[in-house]
Amino acid sequence: MGHREKIVVGLDIGSTKVCTLVAREGSSGIEPIGFGVAESKGLKRGSVVNLEATVESIKKSVAEAETMAKREVEHVFVGLAGPHIRSSNSKGVTPIATRAREITGEDVKRVIETARAVALSPEREIIHIIPQEFTVDDQTGIADPIGITGTRLEVNVHIVTSSTTATQTIVTAVNRCGLLAEDTVLDPIAAAEAVLSDDEKELGTVLVDIGGGKTSVAIYHHGAVRHSVVLPVGGEHFSNDIAVGLRTTIPEAERLKREQGCAISSMADQDNVFEIVGMGSRQPRAIAQQVLSDILQPRAEEIIHFVRNEIRSAGYERQAGAGVVLTGGGAMLKGFAELAEEVLDLPVRIGITSGIFDAKDSHVSALQGPEFATVAGLVLYGERRRRRQGFHEGSGSGWRKLVSKLRTFI
Numbered sequence: 001m002g003h004r005e006k007i008v009v010g011l012d013i014g015s016t017k018v019c020t021l022v023a024r025e026g027s028s029g030i031e032p033i034g035f036g037v038a039e040s041k042g043l044k045r046g047s048v049v050n051l052e053a054t055v056e057s058i059k060k061s062v063a064e065a066e067t068m069a070k071r072e073v074e075h076v077f078v079g080l081a082g083p084h085i086r087s088s089n090s091k092g093v094t095p096i097a098t099r100a101r102e103i104t105g106e107d108v109k110r111v112i113e114t115a116r117a118v119a120l121s122p123e124r125e126i127i128h129i130i131p132q133e134f135t136v137d138d139q140t141g142i143a144d145p146i147g148i149t150g151t152r153l154e155v156n157v158h159i160v161t162s163s164t165t166a167t168q169t170i171v172t173a174v175n176r177c178g179l180l181a182e183d184t185v186l187d188p189i190a191a192a193e194a195v196l197s198d199d200e201k202e203l204g205t206v207l208v209d210i211g212g213g214k215t216s217v218a219i220y221h222h223g224a225v226r227h228s229v230v231l232p233v234g235g236e237h238f239s240n241d242i243a244v245g246l247r248t249t250i251p252e253a254e255r256l257k258r259e260q261g262c263a264i265s266s267m268a269d270q271d272n273v274f275e276i277v278g279m280g281s282r283q284p285r286a287i288a289q290q291v292l293s294d295i296l297q298p299r300a301e302e303i304i305h306f307v308r309n310e311i312r313s314a315g316y317e318r319q320a321g322a323g324v325v326l327t328g329g330g331a332m333l334k335g336f337a338e339l340a341e342e343v344l345d346l347p348v349r350i351g352i353t354s355g356i357f358d359a360k361d362s363h364v365s366a367l368q369g370p371e372f373a374t375v376a377g378l379v380l381y382g383e384r385r386r387r388r389q390g391f392h393e394g395s396g397s398g399w400r401k402l403v404s405k406l407r408t409f410i
Contacts, residue, residue: 007033008386009065010378011058011076011179012187013170015043015236016212016329018057019375020065021367022073023383030383032367034069036061042173045213045232046082047166054173062177075180077382078170079374080127081187081209081216084163085230089132090115093154103136103145107153115157125167127184128160132224143223158225160186183385187211188218188228190377191327193384195351195370196220203321207351208307208340209374210330212236215303219316227314231306235330238299245295246287252277260289263300263335268293293335300336304343311344323347327373353377 005024012019022034038060042053062073092115096107116129134142136150145153167184174181188209196205201220209216214234219227238261242253256276262268272289307324311317323346326337331350341348352368353376367376 005071007069007071007073008379008382009073009076010079010190010375010382011062011174012079012190012372012375012378013043013054013058013173014040014079014211014374015045015214015234016040018061019372020058020061020073020076021372021375021379022065022069022071023379025383030379032379034065034067034071035367036064036066036068038064040212043213045234046080046211046230047084048169048173051169051173051176055176058173058177058179062179073179075182076174077190077378077385078174078181078184079187079190079378080162080167080170080184081211081214081230082162082166083214083230083232084166085160085186085216085228086124086162087158087160087228088118089226090118090157090159091154092116092157093152096151096153098151100149100151103148103150103153105146108134108146108155111153111155112157115155116159118159120161123164124161125164126159127162127167128158128186128189130158130160130189130225132156132158132226133222141222158228160189160228182382185378185381186216186218186228187230187374188216188327189225190375190381191216191351191373192218192220192377193380194353194373194377195325195327198223200322200325204316204319205322206307206311206316206320206324206346208324208326208328208331210234210303210326210328210336212329215306215328215330217307217310219311219314219320221316221319226316227310229310231303231310233299233303233306235328235333238296238330238333241295241299242292246276246292247279247282248276249279256292257296257333260292261296261333262289262293263296263333263339265290265293265297267335267338296333297339300333300339301343303330304340307340308344320346323349325349325351327351327370329371331370 007024010021018038020036023030023032042050092111094111134145135154171181204221207218215231239253268289337348
């Protein structure tokens with residue numbers, strides 16, 4: 001039986017588009033070999049509202065990626081976000097022995113299990129339990145306790161939970177496409193894999209992923225996630241405001257946002273006048289960029305104020321030493337980064353994925369954009385997860401795949 005090439009696939013099911021990225025493990029890193037994008041139908045603010053329409057969108061995206069990659073996709077890492085996401089921090093403690101000895105991987109697994117013993121309602125499930133730091137006896141701030149001698153082990157963790165129904169509906173849509181959801185990953189945690197450096201995670205960074213129907217936030221400090229939240233406002237709200245304010249269609253509003261939009265009125269070109277399509281039988285008419293910016297700026301400010309409130313409520317306003325990184329399609333709006341920097345009083349940059357892939361194909365050069373940070377991060381997350389678990393696609397039997405799903409890892 002011939003050797004099967006190891007591939008990893010990310011599937012980002014958003015409110016406006018579905019992206020599929022197929023990559024293989026090359027000698028010099030992860031190499032994208034297939035990429036597909038399809039219009040998303042059946043989702044609203046990260047939740048499935050029409051299962052069949054969602055399935056069709058996924059199929060189109062996956063088929064396009066398979067055609068480019070010349071590979072069949074079986075397993076995928078799926079992005080997850082929406083108003084059903086909740087997060088909290090927890091603490092676990094376990095004794096090691098009556099006499100000091102070296103801490104093992106089994107001890108780490110056991111203490112993480114104690115930390116995940118939080119009260120959950122029956123309709124919720126844990127999708128992430130992320131260690132922040134360990135304490136061995138009186139030694140605090142330990143990133144990896146294995147091999148350290150002690151009698152008592154503690155851990156602080158970040159726990160992300162989701163509505164079981166919402167998660168299962170997404171997984172069902174994936175399964176109906178003939179795919180297996182190898183894992184579900186919170187969107188900003190995936191995006192961070194692609195756009196944040198280890199130094200940024202250590203110093204403190206706020207990652208803001210502005211999707212179509214929602215904005216996801218993840219705050220990193222000392223190398224780990226400290227706070228995460230999904231806000232119910234995103235790029236679609238810009239388009240809706242334009243459609244209402246200028247009495248035009250949603251597709252035309254989306255075009256105007258991309259081509260002429262500006263989040264700061266003072267940055268708009270007062271001499272820039274362009275034509276817009278009217279609603280129904282109305283004739284096209286001319287509009288100034290200044291008018292469009294006057295519509296966009298209040299919504300941009302609303303999103304940024306939501307983010308500022310989350311940073312403050314989490315207590316990290318003075319600990320985001322590396323500033324803010326913007327990803328998602330909404331981050332591409334002209335002037336948004338400058339407005340965010342002014343309101344948040346923090347350095348702000350657009351997150352790009354250049355330098356992380358061994359990309360030789362010009363077809364995947366678009367992956368460097370912030371709108372594809374999540375799908376790129378899903379591939380990186382999946383590759384690192386498999387490497388930690390020793391899992392290789394197609395190399396194990398059914399029991400090995402089952403064990404890989406049940407194993408707790410750091």
